[in-house]
Amino acid sequence: MFFFTRYPSSTLLKTYFPDVQFNRCITSQLIKWFSNFREFYYIQMEKFARQAILEEVTDSKHLMVSRDSELFRALNMHYNKGNDFEVPDRFLEVASMTLREFFSAVRAGKDSDPSWKKPIYKIISKLDSDIPDVFKSSRCLQELLQS
């Protein structure tokens, strides 16, 4: 689901787990998961952005996340270990945008500001997509089991 939405609301999550009785604990745990997912995501982005700068990449236009890039491998291994899901193109676009944001921010020296990542987070939070209905837990589990 993270491939589609990085900042899901609790209400959205609830609609995707219709067979789960949500309480404060379960809800906050799910929210926590996505928070952890984001942390990993942004850490990777910063790492590869800084690496690109060290490699003296100049044009951020050529900076993108493709399915055969190292960054994609790291992300896919983390969120989709068994390759159970086909990663949507939209995610690659968002990832590429994130990478470029980090790249230009670091290159501009904005990382001296303690809260330099906040603006990037805000941009990325606007890029969430809808989650396909296939992910609604019951059906999703069935498909995983038969594959």
Add this chain to the structure above:
DNA sequence: AGGTGTCCTG
């Protein structure tokens, strides 16, 4: 006060 997000830690 309770929900949410981040940072830091293990």
Add this chain to the structure above:
DNA sequence: CAGGACACCT
């Protein structure tokens, strides 16, 4: 990932 502290918002 989970736990906990902390800030921010409602």
